[in-house]
Amino acid sequence: MPPILLAITCLFAITLGYGGLCAASPFGNCRKCRGMGHQLKTDRKGRLKRGKDCRRCHATGKRLRAGCWLYNRWARIYRAGTD
Numbered sequence: 001m002p003p004i005l006l007a008i009t010c011l012f013a014i015t016l017g018y019g020g021l022c023a024a025s026p027f028g029n030c031r032k033c034r035g036m037g038h039q040l041k042t043d044r045k046g047r048l049k050r051g052k053d054c055r056r057c058h059a060t061g062k063r064l065r066a067g068c069w070l071y072n073r074w075a076r077i078y079r080a081g082t083d
Contacts, residue, residue, distance in 0.1 A: 018067055026068040030057035037061040 029035030037059040039051035053059035064072075 004064040022067040022071070024063050026065060030054060030061055030063045032056045035061040039047050059071060 030037075033039060033054035033056070036054075038053050040048050041051040043049055054061070057063050082083065
């Protein structure tokens with residue numbers, strides 16, 4: 001198998017796998033708060049306590065995956081253009 005064909009096959013498999021992941025689970029954990037919805041802080045004694053709510057995920061701990069965001073944007077534009 002030539003290297004270019006192998007590269008195309010690998011990219012196709014990765015794209016298909018990511019599409020399946022987006023279809024099965026469109027929401028992933030927030031990268032900033034690691035899915036907790038807030039940051040952890042320590043007090044002066046070194047004990048952990050709850051910090052402020054995460055601004056990126058609005059304290060839900062979940063974010064829409066990039067592929068799902070792109071698909072939703074494409075579908076919205078397509079629907080608006082076919083009316």
